[in-house]
Amino acid sequence: MGLAAWTDPRIGKHLLREEGEVIVDEVRHHWCAFVRPALEGLLALGLLVVTVVTPVDVAWLPLLLAFAAMAHAAWLAVREHRDRFVITNMRVFRVHGVLSQSLATMPLTRILDITVRRPLHGRMLGFGHFCFESAAQEQGIRDVRYVARPYERDLAIQRVVQRSGLRGGRVN
Incomplete structure (x- = not known):
């Protein structure tokens, strides 16, 4: 599948x-329905950049937030795409x-x-x-x-x- x-x-x-x-x-x-997922994807990328400059012992937190934001953005994008x-x-x-x-x-x-x-x-x-x-x-x-x-x-x-x-x- x-x-x-x-x-x-x-x-x-x-x-x-x-x-x-x-x-x-x-x-x-319309493409405007995908603006929110795109913004959440950009937020996830920003959190990944923050992970790079964050001390190693707490870098897991922005990394976890980045993955959560990316997963939610992907979910929203698929939901909008499947709505016909x-x-x-x-x-x-x-x-x-x-x-x-x-x-x-x-x-x-x-x-x-x-x-x-x-x-x-x-x-x-x-x-x-x-x-x-x-x-x-x-x-x-x-x-x-x-x-x-x-x-x-x-x-x-x-x-x-x-x-x-x-x-x-x-x-x-």
Whole structure:
């Protein structure tokens, strides 16, 4: 079991291929979602530098902290990388998790409203967050964060819904 098995969520195994389900868009997190893991990795490198100039009898402490910070940074990076939001011609779903994997699905027929939130830094850096509303009180997929090009992805979902005939067509 290699590194790819831990970092790839294997989206294809969740598709209903015999029903004709195809992927319209597979959304990975925007690079901004990886800023925190990168900063923690830099902190770990800084702690390794401190280890070099620290007396030998106490050098174990910054070394231990560096390994802990690096392990946490790696965990966060893998967690963000494995979190995928997928738009198909039948539904939207989200796969996430590192050791255990969660799958949340919402059929296109259940999507009542999609809110795209773009905070100031999201507008400057090109990402936003989706909030899905459905008729159900509790839903497995609600907030999808750090979506690159959110307006394009919103239009892709609207296009799929329109093409599937789930909403009323144009009135002449």
